[in-house]
Amino acid sequence: MNFDSISQEPLLEVKYFLEQARDKKLRDWNGMTVSTVDEEQRPSSRVVLLKKFTDDGLFFYTNYLSKKGKDISINKNVSINFWWRELQVQIRIGGSISEASRKESEEYFNSRPKGSRISAIISNQSEEIESFESFQEKVETAINSLRGEDIKLPEHCGMYKIKPLQIEIWKEGEYRRHERTQFKLEGKKWIKSFLSP
Numbered sequence: 001m002n003f004d005s006i007s008q009e010p011l012l013e014v015k016y017f018l019e020q021a022r023d024k025k026l027r028d029w030n031g032m033t034v035s036t037v038d039e040e041q042r043p044s045s046r047v048v049l050l051k052k053f054t055d056d057g058l059f060f061y062t063n064y065l066s067k068k069g070k071d072i073s074i075n076k077n078v079s080i081n082f083w084w085r086e087l088q089v090q091i092r093i094g095g096s097i098s099e100a101s102r103k104e105s106e107e108y109f110n111s112r113p114k115g116s117r118i119s120a121i122i123s124n125q126s127e128e129i130e131s132f133e134s135f136q137e138k139v140e141t142a143i144n145s146l147r148g149e150d151i152k153l154p155e156h157c158g159m160y161k162i163k164p165l166q167i168e169i170w171k172e173g174e175y176r177r178h179e180r181t182q183f184k185l186e187g188k189k190w191i192k193s194f195l196s197p
């Protein structure tokens, strides 16, 4: 993943830690917890992988008909959390989510191995299934029937883009003297403040 297009503070700071985590080869360094809220205001969180990060926002790939997709269709406010034990850093981002362009989603989808693309097209993510074995059988059947076929991005899958509106960077300090820096987007300007640990 390249972060070359990031130019704004505090996104540059987020980029700095992502690069540190990547360069230290931390396992799943790009994993982030995304929290959404359903129609009854019940929050729910899950880990996804950050696939692209630009001045436009943070992108991840998923199934638009999944539980998270349903939540997002009624509430665009989401919260993301990164934590890297080895860096002693936590980053919390609040933002607004939207579907990325078809082109952006296709670029990512087409870069995936065929096996992953097949799993994506046959998995009705978050739907109840009979058993894990029944899903595996479905995958096997699909692999055989789609041999030699070009697998295109299905309509119900793609990238989401999260536009950050609030960012908090938490750096662990000794004896609970953690450093918490908060940035809030007001208009086009990021306002910086500090929070008590």
Ligand SMILES: Cc1cc2nc3c(=O)[nH]c(=O)nc-3n(C[C@H](O)[C@H](O)[C@H](O)COP(=O)(O)O)c2cc1C
Binding pocket: 028, 031, 044, 045, 046, 047, 048, 049, 050, 060, 061, 062, 063, 066, 067, 068, 069, 125, 126
């Ligand atoms: C390390 C890790 C990475 C994951 N990456 C993704 C991802 O990029 N996209 C995705 O849809 N699910 C990903 N998942 C699975 C999600 O956590 C979740 O199970 C799935 O998206 C269904 O969530 P939902 O039912 O809340 O919609 C990942 C899980 C883990 C543990």
